[in-house]
Amino acid sequence: MPELPEDETTKRGITPYILNQTISALIVRQSKLRLPVTEHIHQLCQGQNILDVKRRGKYLLLTLRDGTLLIHLGMSGCLRIEHQYTPARKHEHISMHLNNETSLRYSDPRRFGLWLYLTENPFQHKLLQSLGPEPLSDDFNERYLYKKASGKKQCIKSFIMDSHVVAGIGNIYATESLFLSGIHPLTPAGALSKESCMTLTIVIKKILQNAISVGGTTLRDFYSSNGKPGYFSLSLLVYGRKGLPCLRCNSLLLSVPIACRQSVFCPTCQFFPHDIT
DNA sequence: CTCAGATCCTGTGCGC
């Protein structure tokens, strides 16, 4: 379940192995992902150097000479560095062999991921163009959130998970952020005070930053191992703890389904703003 | 336009 910190960790983990290397072969075993893998992607990439590795939201971008590889890990995708000669594992849909005797392996059991080869400016592609600001950038601040949420009846949890509002926040970090901000997940986005928007933006930045720094401690796992980024060692305060006592006040944590996602919250620590009740 | 809910897919973990 990669969210932004896992994608950033992945980016940092693979970059040293693939930057400035030449793609000697790209093997696609399964092209049915969220969108079909670009046709003839093998011929398009072969022989090109990887000039840069970037991240935008949950998308990774490998800049090549004549185009860009746009990669999304979906919810079960993972990238790993392996020796070129090791056999593909189950669900390893794409292997990118490099000229330094390593290869980048993409596995994705649930196939919600994405591999596209773009020749145009990738940031003008519709998938990236419509993305909201990076949550760790200065563009994501309380003024932006307050203005964007103004008049919205949509609940705040769905709102911050909408990548067009802010890029890269999934169920785990949305759930944790709202708990730490003391905001009930069903609060209409437009009902948040300026103060709540400030708290929420600060908490989101802090929690993402923290998760990235934790992920950074497991970077070596990207080489010849299971490649699982480090969020498993993150201490989650509410996510996955439905029915267990709140670590702050001991109330039993509740859960409501929001857009088919479990949303765990503390009925005591998280409340609706007074002005809408 | 807005927003809630369904949808894609398969491994995991639970109950019986």
Added chain:
DNA sequence: TGCGCACAGGATCTGA
């Protein structure tokens, strides 16, 4: 022990 089913979720699509 083994089977079957509910559940997990990012982003998009549908329909009210």
